[in-house]
Amino acid sequence: MESVVQFTGPRQVEVAACETSPLPPGHIRVRTRYSGISAGTELTAYRGTNPYLTRTWDPEARLFRDGAAGIEYPVAGWGYSEVGEVTEVSPELAGTDGVPEPGQLVWGIWGHRSEGIVPVERMRHHGLPDGLEPLAGAFARVGAIAHNAVLAADIHLGEDVAVFGQGVIGLLATRLARLNGARVTAVDALDVRLAKAHEYGAHHTLNARTDAVAETIRERTGGRGADVAIEISGAYPALHTALRSVAVAGRVVASGFYQGDGAGLRLGDEFHHNRAQIVCSQIGGVPPQLIGRWDVERLQRTFLRLVADGEVDVKSLVSHVVPAADAADAYVLLDEHPADALQVVLEF
CATH class of the missing domain: 3.90.180.10 (Medium-chain alcohol dehydrogenases, catalytic domain)
Structure with a gap:
């Protein structure tokens, strides 16, 4: 049985x-x-x-x-x-x-x-890669989801990146974005997760319930806004705040699993006036421009190698x-x- x-x-x-x-x-x-x-x-x-x-x-x-x-x-x-x-x-x-x-x-x-x-x-x-604890193997897929979102973000060295949602996948995205050369602002509604985001490399943290998130991100970037935001909480208000937070023609990677109608998402506001991009990241495939070099298998194996090498805890x-x-x-x-x-x- x-x-x-x-x-x-x-x-x-x-x-x-x-x-x-x-x-x-x-x-x-x-x-x-x-x-x-x-x-x-x-x-x-x-x-x-x-x-x-x-x-x-x-x-x-x-x-x-x-x-x-x-x-x-x-x-x-x-x-x-x-x-x-x-x-x-x-x-x-x-x-x-x-x-x-x-x-x-x-x-x-x-x-x-x-x-x-x-x-x-x-x-x-x-x-399992040599030296990897068995429990770490349970992160292959969630790590790949985070890695896929970071690839979709197309981060360049020194750019400002905001990661909305600091659950497991969001924390991994924060770490991978930092490894990719970004200055990361982590956003969540739970202070305990924001503290963990600092451990994972976030330069700044903001509480979605108590802080003026978009205004603060713009202030810290000289009025420009984040170059890119990764929204991974699956909450429509967070997606809306991510759109408010990026620069003109900035990119928002929507990697959360959004449920029901989009209450709290107003596409006639900053999305429209700042000509922001929304890009979907979903683990069924990699960003189109990378199909010739990346696939989901490579995402998973690469993430586990990063763990085995001590780059990601x-x-x-x-x-x-x-x-x-x-x-x-x-x-x-x-x-x-x-x-x-x-x-x-x-x-x-």
């Missing part, structure tokens, strides 16, 4: 038991050690706000269609930040290039479940390691007490 974490309804979580499946050709079996919870994407399904719960995504038309849900409760095994040990490899794959071997620790995506059966094409060369982002059996408590913590948690990881 294996166990899987699933949402049975809005804010309802259970850990279900299911039969172990035979290994099909072209797959590997992985016993999960750690699985990181995404406080953004996953909470949309936990809270019942995810668009797939009310509409269907048409991949050919690239449109959402009304009238039917793309996913329904129970939503089983969400999660995209797993680390585990290979326990079985389909016999015809043994010894082929890049295929993990039994006993090897690997990172990948197979969801919050005690065991993953994963197509080999998604696991080639996914062994992820260990201090882990606030809680929770037994998978107590997954419901982990989601309550992230949903109701965000100031008390950063990266919450399920241990199987």
Whole structure:
């Protein structure tokens, strides 16, 4: 038997038991050690706000269609930040290039479940880099999301960059933007996260609830505004403030997962008058101008190499390691007490 974490309804979580499946050709079996919870994407399904719960995504038309849900409760095994040990490899794959071997620790995506059966094409060369702690492998995907946003920002040495949202991905974006040569202003509504942003290299921090964010950023840049802003909180008011904060023809990278109608976003104001750019960053692909050189695999591997090389610290982002059996408590913590948690990881 294996166990899987699933949402049975809005804010309802259970850990279900299911039969172990035979290994099909072209797959590997992985016993999960750690699985990181995404406080953004996953909470949309936990809270019942995810668009797939009310509409269907048409991949050919690239449109959402009304009238039917793309996913329904129970939503089983969400999660995209797993680390585990290979326990079985389909016999015809043994010894082929890049295929993990039994006993090897690997990172990948197979969801919050005690065991993953994963197509080999998604696991080639996914062994943990030498010297990397297993828990760090759970940051491959979130690190790639942050890295993708920084690539979309097209930062140049010495530019002023504002990063809105200092959760896990925002903190990683702050660190990567600093490594890229930016002077970073970190913005969040929680002082505890702003303190962490200082540790991750932010030159300045601003509290979205109490500070005049756009005015302060313009004052500190001689009236110009930030060259670029990365908005990663998924809050429409934050996206609006990011637009207020950038220079004429400045760029705003929208990397958050925005839910519902855009309350608080007024596109007739600074966006219109300052001719600002809004660029979407989403982990389904890399910035168009980089397609010939970058892909999502390279993003993930590059991020883990940065961690292994000591350029990015992820260990201090882990606030809680929770037994998978107590997954419901982990989601309550992230949903109701965000100031008390950063990266919450399920241990199987």
